Amino acid sequence: MTKIHSRLIWVILIALAVFLGYLYWQQQQGPTSGRGAGAPVAVSTAEVSVKPMIRKITSLGSGLANNSVQIVAPASDFLIELNIQEGKQVKAGDIIARLNNIQQLARVAELSAVLTDQRRQLDRLQNLATTQATAQSLLDEQQTRVNTTLAQLDIAKAQLNELTIRAPFDGYLGLRQVSQGAYVNTGTVLTTLDDLNTLKVEFSVAEHYLAEIKRGMSVNVTNVAYGNVDFIGEVSAIDTRLDPVTRSIRVHATLDNSDLRLRPGMLLKVNVELANTPALQISERALIPQQNKQFVFVVNSDNTVSQREIEVGQRIPGWVEVLSGLEEGEEIVVEGIQKIRPGVVINKVGAR
Known part of the structure; x- marks a missing residue:
């Protein structure tokens, strides 16, 4: 039995040697x-x-309006005027809505009349003072009354002005959330206002590229809605802090969007060219x-x-x-x- 096992081992070794020799021969061929x-x-x-050796960063970003606000009611009252046409372009200072201001108008008119009368009395006392026919204390008291009423009038005018809601910048109105004549509470959203002529793109860049990316660098942006159409912009701002979890930094780029093809919230593919050398x-x-x-x-x-x-x-x-x-x-x-x-x-x- 031992001899049979010994012969079997020798046969296996010889077969292995032949196989390895064949592999070596194949390699030499x-x-x-x-x-x-x-x-x-x-x-x-x-x-x-x-x-050209073009090095670039590719990232996904989101579109942001250059300026964007929610138009809200500054006080609780009825809407007596509402000039919201959805999607309409408005200029800074245009009236968007007006709350019931009857009481404030009456208060301003009342204080204006009181101020006029007090100033007339002040002028009379000043004329008497030139002839030394009146005491200086009376003159000072009247001047205080005028100043107090003037301050109250300024406050009333400010309150009246708050009831007229104006566009803070040029932009486009969003969807209307209320109707004219409705009673609204303080903070109720009436609509939105977005400056869409310039679109900002927010995207993240890995820490590895921090030393290379600079403001003013060219940015190429694409979106699935427009296929291979390129939108060209430039890096406008770089955050001062990195995300400690992802070790990336947020970057903003601005694009000309006067044709309004891009909208806030869009998913955008961003390419930033870092270098272009032969x-x-x-x-x-x-x-x-x-x-x-x-x-x-x-x-x-x-x-x-x-x-x-x-x-x-x-x-x-x-x-x-x-x-x-x-x-x-x-x-x-x-x-x-x-x-x-x-x-x-x-x-x-x-x-x-």
Whole structure:
């Protein structure tokens, strides 16, 4: 039984050795096996060229009105005037609504009449004072009455003015929430007012880009409602604080929206261009990483390839900057690198 087991072990070891030898032989045959000795290998090549190295940030943002407020009732009373046409453009100072102001009007008229009479009495006392026929104390008392009434009149006029609701800036009215003649309480929302001619976009940028993003940088914005239409703006503000959870910072950009195509609340795709400089670039597909180094296959004049080490710099999607190891105009293999080895003859298919 022991001899049988020993023979079985030897058979297994011999079979394993034969298998490993076969694998080694296959590896030595290389990519030319099955094609005949020296058969060209079909690959795709491209010339090394200088192209703009565009680095950008892509983020999702939300549209915000440049200025936005809710128009609310400043007091509790009946609405005697309501000038809300939904979607209508209004100018700063235009009357939007007016609350019942009969009592305030009467109060202003009363105080105005009292003030007129008190000023007339003050003038009479001042004339008497020039002839020393009246005491200075009477003159001072009357002046105090005039000043008191004047202050009360200013308060009454301010209260009267509050009952007339005006647009604080140029903008577009939103949906009407009340009807004329309704009794409203203090703080009741009548409508909204948005400045839509300039749209703000709020988006977040990772902490990694904080040192690169600056005010005034160009911003490209798109929205699914308009397909590939680009809306161009610029970075207008950068928050002073980072979010401690996401380690990102909020950024605002402004866009010209005079055609009113964009609206507050829209989901917007934002692209911020960080840099646009010419650089020697190759396709990422051409790279052959080995440990901490990068290699490419360079096409020689006789259509053979040689492996060369290069130094890479910045990367953008699909492309990588070449700092050294290649010259502009040289030809490299970009597709089919797994089928070739140094010295192999290639057949260029789809050269670019």
